[in-house]
Amino acid sequence: MQMPEPDQSVIGRREEIAAALRAIVPGEGVITETDSMRVYETDGLSAYRQLPMIVVLPETTQQVADILRYCKEAGVKVVPRGAGTGLSGGALPLADGVLLGLGKFNRILEIDFDNRAVVTQPGVTNLGITHAVQDDGFYYAPDPSSQIACSIGGNIAENSGGVHSLKYGLTTNNVLGVEFVTIDGEILRFGGKHLEADGYDFLGLITGSEGLLGVVTEITVRVLRKPSTARAVLVGFPTPEEAGACVAAVIGAGIIPGGMEMMDNPAINAAEDFVHAGYPRDVGALLIVELDGPEVEVDYLIGRVREIAEANGASEVRISESEEERNTFWAGRKAAFPAVGRISPDYICMDGTIPRKQLPEILTRMSAMSKKHNLRVANVFHAGDGNLHPLILFDANKEGELERAEAFGADILTACVELGGVLTGEHGVGIEKRDLMGEMFTEVDLNQQQRVKCAFDPDGLLNPGKVFPQLHRCAELGRMHVSGGQLPFPDIPRF
Amino acid sequence: MASTLKPEDAKQVEEAVTWALSNGEPLEIVGRASKRALGRPFQAETVLDLSDLSGVIDYEPAELVLTAFPSTPMAEVEKLLAENNQMLAFEPMDLTALLGGTTTVGSLAGALMINSGGPRRIKAGSARDHLLGFEAVSGRAEQFKSGARVVKNVTGYDLPKVICGSYGTLAAVTKIDVKVLPMPEKVYTVLVLGLDAGAAVRAMSAAMNSAHEVSAAAYVPADLSGKSGVSYIKGAGASVTALRIEGFGPSVERRCADLRSELSAFGAVEELHTMNSQSFWREVRDVHYLVTPMPDPVWRISVPPSAGASVGEALSGMDGAAWFSDWAGGLIWLQLPASDDAGAGAVRAAVSAAGGHATLVRAGHEVRAAVPVFHPQPDAIAALSMRLKESFDPKHILNPGRMYAGV
Known part of the structure; x- marks a missing residue:
């Protein structure tokens, strides 16, 4: 997995950057010792590890804003991180980047049953929201399997789903509002306790953007009455x-x-x-x-x-x-x-979605791939919405098995796209599926998505190396080639 | 003299935008032309008429997905779905009467472009929650796609979300994948008569917080309930607080009975069965109660549901105001007598205080040109909106100024 080449000039300024961050987050909120940073070197995609340059753990929205503004001015990359349970490597640190951990944003701010809403900080766990309201008969519907540990902020970044998403929707269908800090250090609010935000749907765009557009510092979710x-x-x-x-x-x-x-x-x-x-x-x-x-x-x-x-x-x-x-x-x-974890030293969990009618076909293809790569595969599916979780079994200690498992996984996802499906139903692209994006999208499609990123982060400082297989400069993406003054294709009916 | 480009396929849409770009000619994008009176008035000499891009392309009921060209008439989509006992769960509005039209002609894309969301919004979301994927031509004259034809997908940015509610200012959509859901077998409505606005919001909140899966909650004050075409409501002579229960027969009957008994503490309780329920909720959805007097201005106001009563009552103090609410109080439809600013100052002040936004849905051309139609945004968000617009449409070719001046 190729990550962007670390900028040695930034790494050379590490002490200066750490000092500037300490001026924003006092006390122990800035971590530079290797041993203490070790816990942040990977997320739920543990085959990939990278120590960050510096870890910073702010406690207030204003600190997040000051950190991001500083990083933009200083040209320093930022990788946001929630609980670090993500399965696609979205929180993998960068050697020349600041890892911005939201773990201290761990309070529920308001429970409002009249509006069936909970206002929470992003570091609260998914299940923590349900725990806060369950005595009153309510719950928060999206239920990713990591819900005991994953943070609601991470759920926003990944647009997490779960077993219940067929009936109750993904994260995006259950979020009412966010407080959002841009790389410019601006603190914006989208939505709230009312049922829809105004103007362009930035709330919908931010949800599932994998930490590439900004940092969410407060979230309003809707909670539902628990079914009887x-x-x-x-x-x-x-x-x-x-x-x-x-x-x-x-x-x-x-x-x-x-x-x-x-x-x-x-x-x-x-x-x-x-x-x-x-x-x-x-x-x-x-x-x-x-x-x-x-x-x-x-x-x-x-x-x-x-x-x-x-x-x-x-x-x-x-x-x-x-x-x-x-x-x-x-x-x-x-x-x-974990059951599959017991019968194999290692496994990777894939996450494609297919039109449901293609289930027999993808299983037939997977059997053939299993033989080709000489690795076992076990399948669990969210059958209602066609979301597959093939578990590929391998042994990382055996030469070449990780690479074979990854190739097997790539074959599965490519087949999902061929059958009319997608690379990821709920785990996100991150680094894991980044290089497969071309299977699903044309260069024009991907460039349009990157232009949207440019609207938020023109210098490409937020979580670079994730989601997009190729990084382009915003100036280059913005160029237009407009030809002549005549209607080039006169066959359009005109009146 | 305005000219019209009428492409027959996506490639010709691309050609039309290429021409517009090279000539610096803004385009007004039109599908079935039923919503041209929505948004800010803007000047475009050339109309990009997408009405030939029409028809359902693929529909597989068991996959819960329908793919269609953008200008497919909503009536055609809904008829096909109904034949398979399915529906668009966001309950797209038919604004024909409210906007002074005569025949129902709205398109599928039109419903998405205004992020339509009817009474079921409180349970099932609006159009943005149901658009799965699309193909479009950007203001760069490039064909691109986002999303896909499956119900669960997080691959790349969720551009279907921003396309919904973008009023054609980002791209000309050429193909749509939309999620469909089963149509309920039965639709009942529990009515509580004679409540004031405060009690109505409390009753709606109690119903929404119950385990009875209420799918819609609306309040029609006494001065408007007489406009209903449902004889029972028309003759009530009182305000009507309505809670919809839908689903499988045995479940609906039981939940309806339970809800009636729980709400009887609020006032006299009645119920509507399927046919009357459907008629009533269509009236709520399509703002039937405020169609007349035409063309008095009509505002659509989104606030936290619990603020529905206080905002509604504050606004009803304005001379000649009439209002009703949907979404358990979270959506207020307000009509005011015609004036130079359609009451914008007072409306926006009341709404901002509660935390929400107000859109001027109906008003004369000059009023909509003078008053911000969409709720004014803080500077930083307005700047971000401009950058988002330009990421799709850098030369401001597509419906420029339809949402915000200069965007």
């Missing part, structure tokens, strides 16, 4: 094709489940070995369909889903009769990643 009931159906199918047909039939019947997850046989067995959830081991695919909502609705829909499953060739259908049993159904799915 949730029940799950566990369905085994002889093959993934039948499971896929069942998913399409459920949606075709007008049912949008709270969650609809699929596992293939290797994932089922790894999970069963680990947590003994009682999954059938001999099925080709397992589907967990969770219905949530008012009790009468859930009971009604459970029956409909059972009928649909049986009509689509289910070999086994079990319905949770208690909260304990529902949790048991989920235990294996939720433990799928």
Whole structure:
């Protein structure tokens, strides 16, 4: 993975830069000792490590603004970081960059049930928001699997999803407002407790921008009343094709489940070995369909889903009769990643999305790729929205296996795009999929996206080396070649 | 004399923008031409008429995605979806009557360009939450795309978000991928009669905070409820606070019964069943109660829902004001008598104090030229808006000035 060449002249000014940052963030908020910076050298994509030049941990929005303004004036790159759980390397530090950690922004500022809104600092964990409101019967809907640790600020950066995003949306559909600091040190507010921001949708643009546009220092999210009931159906199918047909039939019947997850046989067995959830081991695919909502609705829909499953060739259908049993159904799915971690020294988790009807095709292709790269793969899917999480098993201590695993992963994502899908459904591009962006986008597409970045960060100081395979100077992107004064293509009907 | 360019495909749109760029000619982008009276009036000698880019390209109900050309009539989209028991969950508005039109002609792209969002906004979001991907021609005369034809995607910046609500000032959209969802089997509405604005907001908040999955909450004061075409509401002779419950039959009946009993503490409770419910919510969606007197100015005001009553009442103190609210109080539609500034000063002061924004949706040409149609922005955000505009359209060729002067 090629990162931008570190600027030695900036590294040479390290002491001066640290001193300037200490003038902004007093005390222990500026870290320069190698041992203390070690914890920041990687994120959830731990195959890549890089010590930052300096770590700074501000406590106030004004400090963030002063840091960014200083960095812009001094020409210093900045990598924002939340909890460091991201899976695409979006918080990988730069050798010549300041790592800006938001961990001290860890307070919930206001809970407003009249507007069903929570105002929070970005370092609060995703689950921390739900914890703050659950005694009153509310919750925050997006639920990435790292929700116990990941920060809400990081969720904004990545536009995180989760099991429930089919019914309740991604982060972007659940955020009402942000306070946002630009690289110029300006403190802007987009949205608030009202239901939509005015003017251009900067809130929507910032969400999922992977730390390349600015730094979010305060967030207003909407919280929802927790559904009064949730029940799950566990369905085994002889093959993934039948499971896929069942998913399409459920949606075709007008049912949008709270969650609809699929596992293939290797994932089922790894999970069963680990947590003994009682999954059938001999099925080709397992589907967990969770219905949530008012009790009468859930009971009604459970029956409909059972009928649909049986009509689509289910070999086994079990319905949770208690909260304990529902949790048991989920235990294996939720433990799928660590379960795979037990049967392989290392694994990487991919994150493509495909049109759901292409599920059999991508699985067939993955089997062929598995043979070609001589590596095993286990699959868990957010089946309702076509988001795949193939887990590629490898051993980093064996010469060349990491590279083979990465090549396997790239093949999978390329196939996702070929089948009409995308490189990433919820983990972000970061460094991991950066060099595959050309599979999905033309140079014109990518240049337009980079021009949007130029509107925020003309010097390219915020998180460079992420998302875009090639960096262009904004002046170069802004150039226009307008030809002659005549209508060059006279075939357009005119009146 | 205005001329019209009428491209037949995306390539010709690119050619038209190339021509406009090379001649320094701004373009007014028009699809079905139903929303030309929205936004700031601006001068463009040349119309870029996209009405030939019409028709559904691909629709797979089980994938929950529909792909269409931009000028596909909304009626065509909704008819096709309804045949498959699906819908656009953001409930696109039909502003024909409000804007003084006669026949319903709005396009799919038009709904996106104004970020349309009906009563279900409080539960399902607005157009921006449902646009998955698009292809377009930028003001650089370049064809580009963003997003994709799948419901879950975070690859690259979420440009579909900024395209929604951009009033054609960033790009001319040539193809649209939009998310669709199942249509509810039944639609019931619980009505609480005779509440004042404060009690109505409290009742709507209680309903929204209940576990009954209320999908819309509106308040129509007594002076407007008589304009309803739903006989029950027309004859109520009182204010109407309405809560919509929709979904599968057994669930709707049960939730409706539970909600009625919980809200009975607020006042007399009634209910509407599917046909009447649909008619009523269409009236709310399309601002039916303020269509007349034409052409008195109409404001669309977005505030925190809990501020709905106080802002509504403050504004109703203005001479000749009429208003109702949607989104559990978070959306106020306000009509004022015609004046030079359409009451902008007072409206914006009240709204800014509550934390929100006000858009002048209907007013004469001269008023919309004189008064900022969209809520004025702080300087730093206005400057960012300008830079965003120029990142797509550096020469200000596409609908220049439609949202903000100079942008």
